């Protein structure tokens with residue numbers, strides 16, 4: 618029987634829907650587009666054409682992985698972030714759009730700081746935020762650290778491919794980071810132990826546990842980072858802005874921790890585009 622694009626698409630949607638995959642229609646269109654090498658608009662306009670055997674096989678192998686609840690970004694091997702395309706694989710967390718806020722805040726703040734100002738991205742994962750900052754502010758000195766050697770190897774590959782100048786360091790938070798910086802950003806693990814067991818299989822079974830587990834209340838790493846930043850007088854004196862991404866339910870608790878760590882600074886909660894608490898901003902007098 619002739620397999621048309623339309624029939625293949627309908628079958629793919631039904632299969633992904635049956636497997637419990639989120640946004641099955643959108644995901645099926647994306648997979649069909651990858652398998653055929655054609656944009657979605659082309660597929661729509663030619664949906665009565667036959668799908669060649671080789672493309673049908675490619676679609677089948679992609680569908681098999683996504684229906685088994687492997688994350689789409691790992692299956693495709695890439696993810697867009699702040700206008701760049703990052704190579705993505707299970708060595709690091711898949712960057713989320715919410716984290717683009719850390720980049721926007723940093724790029725805006727760098728405009729008011731002297732050229733060559735330093736930025737530290739703590740827990741860089743795939744390098745997403747650090748690389749987007751380095752590309753958006755080529756004069757800045759961007760340092761990125763992570764406790765995971767796997768994540769750092771992916772981050773280095775991404776920086777090389779995209780021509781971003783970033784200094785990468787393996788470090789437990791700031792322990793091995795000698796540099797001082799006026800800007801520190803971090804999207805550290807903030808999922809609570811209880812929540813981890815309720816995450817969808819794409820996340821729970823595939824994304825690195827070290828990128829998710831934030832301890833009993835999700836704020837273990839935030840607490841430790843605040844202690845490192847506030848406990849070192851020299852590092853503390855260099856700070857102008859700290860932006861910490863947190864979970865939507867953690868805003869007030871994280872803000873209070875930040876305010877207690879830095880009583881002389883101003884700590885506040887910033888919301889994301891979905892109007893959820895997302896980032897703790899700590900601003901220091903210059």
Ligand SMILES: C[S@@+](CC[C@H](N)C(=O)[O-])C[C@H]1O[C@@H](n2cnc3c(N)ncnc32)[C@H](O)[C@@H]1O
Pocket residue numbers: 709710711712713716739740741742743744745746762763764765768788789790791803804805806807827828829838
């Ligand atoms: C939620 S992921 C975020 C990754 C990246 N910032 C992003 O937004 O895509 C948290 C990252 O923090 C790293 N991490 C966890 N514990 C750490 C620690 N003690 N010191 C440094 N990095 C840590 C993980 O390896 C992971 O890459």
